[in-house]
Amino acid sequence: MHPVLATVLQRLGLGVVTLFFVSLIIFSSIEMLPGDFGEAVLGQAATEETVAAFRRELGLDKPAWLRYVDWIASVAQGDFGTSFSGRASSGVDRSREVIDLVAPRLWNTLFLAAYAAVISVPLALFLGITAALYRNSFYDRFVNAATLTTISTPEFFVAYILILLLASLNPWFPSLANVTADMPLWERIYRTSLPALTLTLVIVAHMMRMTRAAIISLLASPYIEMAKLKGVSASQVILKHALPNAWAPIATVIAFNLAYLVVGVVVVEVVFVYPGIGQLMVDAVTTRDIPVVQACALIFAATYIILNLIADIIGIVTNPRLLHPR
Amino acid sequence: MSGKNKPQDGLAAEAAGEGYSAAAEVGAVRKRRTRSERIWIELKKAPLTAWFGLIVITVYCLVALFAPIIAPHGEAEVFPAPYAPWGGDHVFGTDQIGRDVFSRLIYGARNTMGIALATTLLSFFIGGGLGLVAAINRSWLDQFISRAVDVLMAIPSLIFALMLLSIFGSTVWSLIGIIAVLDSTRVFRLTRSVAVNVVVMDYVEAARLRGEGLGWIMRREILPNIMPPLVAEFGLRFCFVFLTIAALSFLGVGIQPPTADWGSMVRDNASLIQFAQYDMTAAMTPLLPAAAIALLTIAVNFVVDWFLHKTSGLRDDH
Numbered sequence: 001m002h003p004v005l006a007t008v009l010q011r012l013g014l015g016v017v018t019l020f021f022v023s024l025i026i027f028s029s030i031e032m033l034p035g036d037f038g039e040a041v042l043g044q045a046a047t048e049e050t051v052a053a054f055r056r057e058l059g060l061d062k063p064a065w066l067r068y069v070d071w072i073a074s075v076a077q078g079d080f081g082t083s084f085s086g087r088a089s090s091g092v093d094r095s096r097e098v099i100d101l102v103a104p105r106l107w108n109t110l111f112l113a114a115y116a117a118v119i120s121v122p123l124a125l126f127l128g129i130t131a132a133l134y135r136n137s138f139y140d141r142f143v144n145a146a147t148l149t150t151i152s153t154p155e156f157f158v159a160y161i162l163i164l165l166l167a168s169l170n171p172w173f174p175s176l177a178n179v180t181a182d183m184p185l186w187e188r189i190y191r192t193s194l195p196a197l198t199l200t201l202v203i204v205a206h207m208m209r210m211t212r213a214a215i216i217s218l219l220a221s222p223y224i225e226m227a228k229l230k231g232v233s234a235s236q237v238i239l240k241h242a243l244p245n246a247w248a249p250i251a252t253v254i255a256f257n258l259a260y261l262v263v264g265v266v267v268v269e270v271v272f273v274y275p276g277i278g279q280l281m282v283d284a285v286t287t288r289d290i291p292v293v294q295a296c297a298l299i300f301a302a303t304y305i306i307l308n309l310i311a312d313i314i315g316i317v318t319n320p321r322l323l324h325p326r
Numbered sequence: 327m328s329g330k331n332k333p334q335d336g337l338a339a340e341a342a343g344e345g346y347s348a349a350a351e352v353g354a355v356r357k358r359r360t361r362s363e364r365i366w367i368e369l370k371k372a373p374l375t376a377w378f379g380l381i382v383i384t385v386y387c388l389v390a391l392f393a394p395i396i397a398p399h400g401e402a403e404v405f406p407a408p409y410a411p412w413g414g415d416h417v418f419g420t421d422q423i424g425r426d427v428f429s430r431l432i433y434g435a436r437n438t439m440g441i442a443l444a445t446t447l448l449s450f451f452i453g454g455g456l457g458l459v460a461a462i463n464r465s466w467l468d469q470f471i472s473r474a475v476d477v478l479m480a481i482p483s484l485i486f487a488l489m490l491l492s493i494f495g496s497t498v499w500s501l502i503g504i505i506a507v508l509d510s511t512r513v514f515r516l517t518r519s520v521a522v523n524v525v526v527m528d529y530v531e532a533a534r535l536r537g538e539g540l541g542w543i544m545r546r547e548i549l550p551n552i553m554p555p556l557v558a559e560f561g562l563r564f565c566f567v568f569l570t571i572a573a574l575s576f577l578g579v580g581i582q583p584p585t586a587d588w589g590s591m592v593r594d595n596a597s598l599i600q601f602a603q604y605d606m607t608a609a610m611t612p613l614l615p616a617a618a619i620a621l622l623t624i625a626v627n628f629v630v631d632w633f634l635h636k637t638s639g640l641r642d643d644h
Contacts (some may be wrong), residue, residue, distance in 0.1 A: 152623035157616035168602035263482040285492040
């Protein structure tokens with residue numbers, strides 16, 4: 001078997017194992033709930049029968065491993081169970097399917113993340129590569145100090161400063177990103193521009209620093225020095241010698257930061273009251289709506305793992321040493 | 327300890343709490359600098375950013391320590407006028423139920439920093455301890471802990487923290503415990519990776535052969551040799567924990583009221599921003615605690631940068 005294929009398959013297998021353990025952890029979160037939460041959810045006035053029916057619905061009368069198999073099988077089919085909220089002690093059930101809550105918001109979150117990524121990835125790569133090439137110049141120091149400051153700042157601080165400057169003092173953008181499903185695309189882009197800008201600022205800082213570090217460590221390697229010493233022009237050094245080896249670290253940086261973006265979206269969504277999955281999760285945590293929390297956690301974790309996996313695989317398949325084995 | 331080899335200059339080293347030192351014995355004639363003198367010399371060479379960071383951290387610590395003396399009003403003392411303007415009795419006005427913002431900022435330093443510090447210490451205790459054990463053991467235990475850490479790190483920590491908080495509830499103790507455990511995975515990775523290089527040293531082997539226990543090897547043989555990266559990491563992890571707690575409090579699932587805390591203060595007063603055109607100072611109220619968070623993390627980052635730069639090329643990209 002080709003070594004690249006073997007390594008990729010091995011990494012994929014590792015990813016599947018990780019996903020399995022992560023789903024196990026997320027599933028067991030409901031096991032760790034203290035005491036009998038049937039009454040806690042339904043209220044103290046709940047009758048014996050409602051509580052018993054509720055417990056039967058959750059399958060608490062079955063052993064844990066059987067419940068895990070049931071749960072993972074229905075998750076694979078897109079069924080995350082029924083939300084805890086909307087249940088009443090009277091037995092009238094106004095609760096909604098978790099998938100109905102999650103699906104439209106997931107689309108919103110992906111839209112916001114993609115919007116931020118489209119701006120931030122090229123910008124960060126440009127800043128990082130130029131900072132690495134003009135290392136220790138004034139430009140490099142300035143970009144470095146600016147990004148260090150942005151990294152150290154909480155996301156909501158950046159968000160509120162942007163609101164203050166671009167929405168409150170100069171009413172150019174709306175400070176609330178309330179989008180609806182039937183909104184035309186340009187309207188949607190306009191309304192989500194402030195959250196996207198916030199995410200961009202945070203992500204660019206991370207990504208630029210990592211790109212810069214990757215390029216610098218690459219430029220310090222002996223074969224680059226060799227190429228310089230034998231008189232290859234600067235642009236040829238970059239294009240012919242550095243770039244083929246740089247694809248792997250750059251791809252890793254991008255995928256890693258997209259993974260970070262998926263998480264960073266939580267705080268930003270709350271600031272701008274954006275109807276995304278992050279806000280849904282925070283609301284569910286506040287009301288301790290475990291099925292919704294589980295679904296959101298699973299989606300976030302799976303996205304995170306898959307993006308990191310993609311980064312790994314890109315790193316493997318662009319590695320010249322693996323592509324041309326001796 | 328040093329017995330007969332203790333002339334008058336050894337006193338300085340003794341006073342600094344170092345006990346016997348080979349360097350003091352060899353250069354017995356030379357006057358040895360005290361620790362404070364050496365620190366002062368280093369500080370004089372420190373860049374401006376490091377000085378800035380150190381001063382900010384000192385001020386924050388003083389404010390946190392003497393919060394009840396500095397604060398003009400109580401932490402949860404409610405005054406009749408909510409959203410009072412700046413100036414007068416209330417320097418930064420009052421918040422949505424009429425608590426003095428300035429006093430809460432001061433108490434917030436104590437609460438937020440205290441909880442973050444406790445969390446970081448706990449995470450270093452767990453992660454550092456397990457990392458050292460794994461590095462010394464290097465067999466099934468190492469494999470087991472390392473794989474478990476891999477799985478834990480596969481879940482984004484903010485998401486994991488949110489999930490665990492929904493189970494255990496948002497109390498201060500569960501907050502400290504959850505974030506410490508999640509953060510200890512990073513500490514474990516670092517400790518293990520730097521400790522495995524030290525474990526193979528001859529003096530560790532010698533200590534093991536003369537029958538020292540696990541605790542001795544961890545504390546006396548390995549720990550002193552991996553201190554610099556760990557200290558730097560402590561600063562970075564403190565920043566990270568501090569930001570995580572602030573974010574969780576901001577989301578409303580972290581530190582709960584009436585405890586004054588910077589993250590939730592931002593959230594409570596956020597609506598004031600929309601009045602920026604009419605009253606700029608009022609709009610600044612929610613930004614003050616956010617700026618306080620940012621200033622501290624920037625300060626710690628500057629100091630850590632300087633420290634890393636000094637203690638070897640752990641980061642050679644600078």
